[in-house]
Amino acid sequence: MSNCIFCKIIAGEIPSSKVYEDDKVLAIRDINPQAPIHILFMPKRHMSSIMALDETTSEDVAAVMNAIVKVAKDMGLSEENGLRIINNCGPDGAQSVMHLHFHLLAGTKLGENIV
Numbered sequence: 194m195s196n197c198i199f200c201k202i203i204a205g206e207i208p209s210s211k212v213y214e215d216d217k218v219l220a221i222r223d224i225n226p227q228a229p230i231h232i233l234f235m236p237k238r239h240m241s242s243i244m245a246l247d248e249t250t251s252e253d254v255a256a257v258m259n260a261i262v263k264v265a266k267d268m269g270l271s272e273e274n275g276l277r278i279i280n281n282c283g284p285d286g287a288q289s290v291m292h293l294h295f296h297l298l299a300g301t302k303l304g305e306n307i308v
């Protein structure tokens with residue numbers, strides 16, 4: 194998608210702080226971190242949101258989830274210290290970048306509001 198900021202980051206046209214990359218997934222540090230660890234995981238293929246997923250995107254989503262767990266473990270995260278994964282979708286979900294991504298938040302005791 195030519196006007197998608199995350200597609201431009203994936204293409205290397207906009208700089209980012211890369212944490213992880215494989216053939217299907219890119220993970221970058223959020224530019225406006227909301228926790229000591231705040232990483233965005235996205236499929237390299239453009240898909241607008243979680244509501245754009247179907248049977249043709251299953252491998253991309255599985256790769257994103259596997260990458261989240263790998264990076265989290267590499268950072269020393271576990272069920273003992275914990276983490277939070279957030280996906281925002283559409284206007285009511287406060288999604289600001291319309292390229293599917295999951296936030297990994299960790300490194301502090303997160304608030305109990307909003308699940």
Ligand code: AMP
Nearest residue numbers: 209221222223224225281287288289290
């Ligand atoms: P969302 O509101 O769920 O769509 O999340 C979009 C996230 O992307 C926000 O947390 C932004 O801080 C982050 N963001 C926007 N532009 C960039 C960028 N160029 N590099 C890294 N993170 C970004």
Ligand code: ZN
Nearest residue numbers: 197200239292
């Ligand atoms: Zn995109």
